[in-house]
Amino acid sequence: MSVEGSGVFKIGGELPVYRLGFGAMRITGPGVWGDPKDPAGAKSLLKRVAELGINFIDTADSYGPEVSENLIAEALHPYPNGLVVATKAGLTRHGPDIWKPVGRPEYLRQCLELSLRRLKVDSIDLYQLHRIDSKVSLEDQIGELAAMQKEGKFKYFGLSEVSVEEIQAVQKLIKVDTVQNLYNVSNRKSEDVLNYCEAQNIGFIPWFPVASGELARPGGPLDQAAKSKGLTVAQLALAWLLKRSPVMLPIPGTSSVAHLEENVGAANVNLSFAELDELVSNR
Numbered sequence: 158m159s160v161e162g163s164g165v166f167k168i169g170g171e172l173p174v175y176r177l178g179f180g181a182m183r184i185t186g187p188g189v190w191g192d193p194k195d196p197a198g199a200k201s202l203l204k205r206v207a208e209l210g211i212n213f214i215d216t217a218d219s220y221g222p223e224v225s226e227n228l229i230a231e232a233l234h235p236y237p238n239g240l241v242v243a244t245k246a247g248l249t250r251h252g253p254d255i256w257k258p259v260g261r262p263e264y265l266r267q268c269l270e271l272s273l274r275r276l277k278v279d280s281i282d283l284y285q286l287h288r289i290d291s292k293v294s295l296e297d298q299i300g301e302l303a304a305m306q307k308e309g310k311f312k313y314f315g316l317s318e319v320s321v322e323e324i325q326a327v328q329k330l331i332k333v334d335t336v337q338n339l340y341n342v343s344n345r346k347s348e349d350v351l352n353y354c355e356a357q358n359i360g361f362i363p364w365f366p367v368a369s370g371e372l373a374r375p376g377g378p379l380d381q382a383a384k385s386k387g388l389t390v391a392q393l394a395l396a397w398l399l400k401r402s403p404v405m406l407p408i409p410g411t412s413s414v415a416h417l418e419e420n421v422g423a424a425n426v427n428l429s430f431a432e433l434d435e436l437v438s439n440r
Contacts, residue, residue: 160210163399163424166406168283168360169313169334174241176399177424178213179206179417180364180410181225188253189220193228193412200232205414207237209421215337215362215408217245217287218272219256226275234277243283243335244272245317247290247298260290262301269310284311285337288318295326303331315362321353335406337362342379342394342437355404366407367394382436388426391416395423397437400430 163177184199186192193199206214216225229242236242246268248256265286272281284306290298306314315335316327324333336354338347340363347363354361367390374380383393391409398407409420426433 158209158418158421160212160421160424164403166360166404168241169332170358172241172282172313173239174213174406175211175424176406177211177395177421178215178362178406178408179211180408181214181216181229182220183410183412184228185221185224186253190250190253191221192224196228199228199412202412202414202417203229203232205417207233207240209418211421212237212239213241213243213406213408215243217248217285218268218275219245219248219250219287222250223271223275226272230275230277236278241282242276242278243285243315244276244281245285245287245315246272247287258288258290260286260288260293260298262293262297265298265301266305269305273310280309281311283313283315283335285315285317285335289316289323289327296330299327299330306331315360317364319350321349324350324353324359333357333359335360335362337364339363339365340398341366342397351402351405355402359404360406361402361404362406362408363398364408366398366409367391379437386426386428386436389419389422391420392423392426393433393436395420396426396428397430397433399423400428400433 160175160177163175165173166176167173246265247260249259313334314331317337338350340347351361379390383390395407398405411417
């Protein structure tokens, strides 16, 4: 069992990661709020992530808040050679499932300084703006981030939930290395963003990469399609993403070691994109 079959992408053209990563949002409490019910189990899960060869972990200061970053450091620091831990800033939390963007320069700097402390690093590999704050000028929020990058506080920069036009505006102020938008087999509204990222060699991180709901229910269309090839719905959805574009970096999250290992199986699905696309399109 290995993620090597997912292939390698170089963030910023320089930093290599296996394209199948791990999203660390679900190792927190309900509503992405507070501690998980089983903190020891969450740390064991993170250790299994590293054992499986996954070298790209995506988190955020708002997951918990603080909980996910703390658990990653407790479980994995000192980090294995080559492990890339990406985090984000720009959202405040006031309770379960409540997320409010704040892009004031002083807030973003505080977020970064605290993430450095929690993750126990001098520089963050990939730092992402969780949301562009419409109440703050782009020059102010991106300008502060660019300044911190020049100070060496993070190496590569990413955006989340943005349009092509927003990426282009930000690119005038800082190099954009990754974009993280909602995208999966049943929600392809960011197709134009993905195509732009591919043309620019920008890593595209699809959040919520595994479809859910009626489409993916047991016995449903995706489930039947997956079983016809000896796969699970998650493996089919992730394999489709990996074959869709060479810049695709899926980060499925889970709190279960069994689901983690199931997801890793997607890296070794020996079907072409055309075959996978036919399976998910005939739903």
